[in-house]
Amino acid sequence: GAGVSQSPSNKVTEKGKDVELRCDPISGHTALYWYRQSLGQGLEFLIYFQGNSAPDKSGLPSDRFSAERTGGSVSTLTIQRTQQEDSAVYLCASSLGPRGSYEQYFGPGTRLTVT
Amino acid sequence: KNEVEQSPQNLTAQEGEFITINCSYSVGISALHWLQQHPGGGIVSLFMLSSGKKKHGRLIATINIQEKHSSLHITASHPRDSAVYICAVTGNQFYFGTGTSLTVIP
Numbered sequence: 001g002a003g004v005s006q007s008p009s010n011k012v013t014e015k016g017k018d019v020e021l022r023c024d025p026i027s028g029h030t031a032l033y034w035y036r037q038s039l040g041q042g043l044e045f046l047i048y049f050q051g052n053s054a055p056d057k058s059g060l061p062s063d064r065f066s067a068e069r070t071g072g073s074v075s076t077l078t079i080q081r082t083q084q085e086d087s088a089v090y091l092c093a094s095s096l097g098p099r100g101s102y103e104q105y106f107g108p109g110t111r112l113t114v115t
Numbered sequence: 116k117n118e119v120e121q122s123p124q125n126l127t128a129q130e131g132e133f134i135t136i137n138c139s140y141s142v143g144i145s146a147l148h149w150l151q152q153h154p155g156g157g158i159v160s161l162f163m164l165s166s167g168k169k170k171h172g173r174l175i176a177t178i179n180i181q182e183k184h185s186s187l188h189i190t191a192s193h194p195r196d197s198a199v200y201i202c203a204v205t206g207n208q209f210y211f212g213t214g215t216s217l218t219v220i221p
Contacts (some may be wrong), residue, residue, distance in 0.1 A: 033209075043158075044199065045209035055208040058208060091158065100145030100165075106158040 004107035005013065005049040006092050012113045013082055021110045025094030032075050033095075033104060034067055038088040046090075049075065050098050084115045116187070118142050121202050121212035128219050134189040136215045138202030143182065149176050149187050150201040158201075161187070192219045 005024045013019050025032050034046040045059035049069045051080040060066070064083075077084055087108040095102040119140045128134050131138040138147070148163040163171050164185070169176050173192075178185040189196055197219050202212040 035209075043203070043211040045211075048209075056208075092160075100210070103160045103163045104148070105160065106150075108157045113172045 006107040010111045018080045023075045023092030029094035031095040032092040035091040036088045087114045117214040125216045136187045137186045140204045142206045144204040144206040146205045148203040152199045159192040194219045
């Protein structure tokens with residue numbers, strides 16, 4: 001079946017612009033995760049959605065970052081007033097159930113470049 | 116202070132060698148994950164474990180909850196195993212190691 005998909009695959013934007021990144025999880029997966037991988041740095045957790053529960057936003061680096069998940073499926077990560085330090089690969093993952101209990105399946109990522 | 120420490124950071128091996136990558140963590144966890152990332156490629160989950168040992172083909176992962184330590188072993192290594200291997204833990208939050216870059220030389 002289809003895996004996790006993300007769009008766009010690449011995004012170049014000017015500093016100060018807003019961007020939206022999209023994630024389509026695997027059908028039936030109730031958990032969805034956003035991560036960031038900056039050049040030369042490790043993975044960083046951003047936000048976690050599980051079913052209808054309130055999302056865990058503890059990893060969002062600033063209030064310029066927000067995410068929503070509509071209908072328990074597709075998720076959008078929005079970065080407002082982008083800064084150069086936002087340049088990174090943004091990865092989405094999904095799992096069949098709550099974190100810590102099920103394996104995560106990763107999307108191919110969106111490479112964001114802020115000029 | 117890093118909640119997850121991996122060693123070594125870089126590893127070069129000859130094809131056929133037995134490889135071990137270590138991961139230590141300092142927080143309470145519900146699960147530990149081993150992830151693989153090929154150059155320019157996506158991330159694949161190799162293992163998720165909360166106790167004991169798991170085996171997939173030539174890969175073996177072990178975890179010792181009391182010692183807060185996990186190892187990833189690759190038997191009969193092959194050049195296609197060249198990748199970055201990342202240890203991650205799930206507790207109240209997610210924590211990631213900085214990865215081990217493995218190069219297997221033919």
